[in-house]
Amino acid sequence: MLEVRDLACQRGEQPLFNGVSFDVSAGELLWVEGRNGSGKTSLLRILCGLSPAEAGTVRWRGESIHDAREALLHDTLFLAHANGLKDDLTVAENLRFDARLAGLHASAERIEAALRACGLRERRDLAVRYLSQGQRRRAALARLWMAESRKLWILDEPFAALDAESVDRLAAHLGAHLDAGGLAVLTTHQEVPLPAGRTRRLRLAH
Amino acid sequence: MALNWFKYSSPQTFYPLAGRLIPVFAVLAAVLGAVGLYIGFFVAPTDFQQGEAYRIIFIHVPAAWMSMFIYLVMAAWAALGLILNTRLSSMMATALAPTGAVMTFLALWTGSLWGKPMWGTWWAWDARMTSELILLFLYIGFMALQASIDDPRRADKAGAILALVGAVNVPIIYFSVKWWNTLHQGASISVGRSPSMASTMLLGMLVMALAYWMYSIAATLMRVRSIILERERNAQWVRDLAGAPA
Amino acid sequence: MSWGSLDEFLAMGGYATYVWGSYIVSAVVLAMEVVLLKRRHRTLRAGAGRSSQQTDNLA
């Protein structure tokens, strides 16, 4: 469903990568590997249409993402390096606004369920500023438990700062997403138990 | 004209073309300037109201015209660069800004020197002078924005949006300043629009305006050549230029 | 229009400061722009082979 052909990217005047091609179909996960500065984040940002590519094409459901930007955004959930949480709002408020903005169905029960899944239920009414790094990451990841309608998950270092239990929980959730016919593209430096048999690797090298 | 514009829209082909065009415009500017000055000083009669002081308009009015004209041209190039994503158009916009600012400064300077004997004051909050001052701020803002963004591509695009917003605003600013000026009954002398104006005066002004125009083109082309070299310094064709005569 | 003498021409009917102040400053500013542009271009050409040349952005 996601077809990438001959993608090239440069930052400033430094070429990061070129000639990157891959396909991801329903039920598959793409693990983007590479050293720091190899362009992993840039690749993810190109995939969701935030940054322009130097050359090459990205197609989603057979259509170029530049022509069918809205269709892509309807299907995509992007989790960046930054958590996208407002420090002064509580965890629950953040989730609620976020879901409404993204057009996700966000009843109180669903938010509650997502928080429980991330182990943040007791902290639901705490302002994000009082959370630890790992808890913030979990709060950002709670979106994934409300995003069944989003087929394509693009996750930049989702496992960063997570404890072992949360890593397993996220990996299991990713597996469920793939089972339901979803796709995921993610980067990580950690050895994590990604769903076996359905994970493909892409190594970005200079 | 059956020119293939797209061929010249690549910096690599435009660089030598600009190099060949610069002398043409420079010579035109010099010749027109000489003719214009001759008309201005030796053909045009003394103004019976303003005496010899009016001879400032031969450089004041062209500078003022060019300052506004260049802003519009700059906005047009910037828009073209934004829409078509052609690097050269954005480089042209960047190259035009300093010359536009120079023209604005000269218009203000000569306007002030012309205003002193006419109004008895170096600065009057006259509609045109005030608009020129704001135009200078707009040019400075454009250059400051582009200078503070490191990534040239982002600088081009951000500058383009600012130039477009400015271009929409310039007429509004001019109109509002004029309205403000009439309400406050400030000093306002029409520059070179009196019915008594001799046709040779008008001719001198037009020839000088053409000279300024040609000068601006030559200066912009010179600057765009430098910008091309800076932006493309890693390209092979620029490396090949090393050592070759400029 | 003819000027009686060079002095008369330079005096500009008593407005010399204003008229020549305008013309000289304009000439100097425009000439400076050209000189700076030429120098900027020359340095760039000289350094074309080497990369990362520091140049004056406003010139």
Add this chain to the structure above:
Amino acid sequence: MWDAFVAVFARDVLQAWRRRADWLTSIFFFVIVVSLFPLGVGPEPALLRTMAPGVVWVAALLAAMLSLPRVFGSDFADGTLEQLVLTPHPLTVLVLAKMLAHWLLSGVPLALIAPVLGLQFGLEGGPVGVLFAALLLGTPCLSLIGGVGAALTLGVRGSGVLIALLVLPLYVPVLIFGAGAVEATVAGTGAAGHLSLLAAGLLIAIVLAPWAIAAALRIALE
């Protein structure tokens, strides 16, 4: 789309409420700047009355500008801006919601306080009312035009000063018509012309500014 509009607006207002000190600062700034002028030029009532519209308006421009870096700056830093751009809704609509929130938080308080300051400067009832109306019409223009500057300078070196450089010249028409409205009332010529020009300017800004802001935000995120 409407739901997203409300969500953006409500989030900004709630966030500002939790951080009310930030917003109160620029309002106090406005009050202080205006109050300093009589100390600088002397308490002569006639002089103060002629100066009042200009002083209040210039202070309003500066106060509106003080709050500009925050509009997109915090969103840019914490990543919510990326999420905003990646929603399937038109970015211009969401931007409009943010500007509406900014106006409510920075413009409306200025308009509400200005009449009191006008009285301090010896303005009568009629001009004070016009001052209020003019600020109510003019401050949304300030927010919208300022938003363009704020979006263009996101993540740029020395962005605070740069915003002032970019935005203040563009504020000139608002200043002229806004202050002019009050002056015209004082002079007895009626403020209708000025106010309708302000309204026209506001319409133009509502149509064009969100487009420019959205484009600038996308560029900043590239």
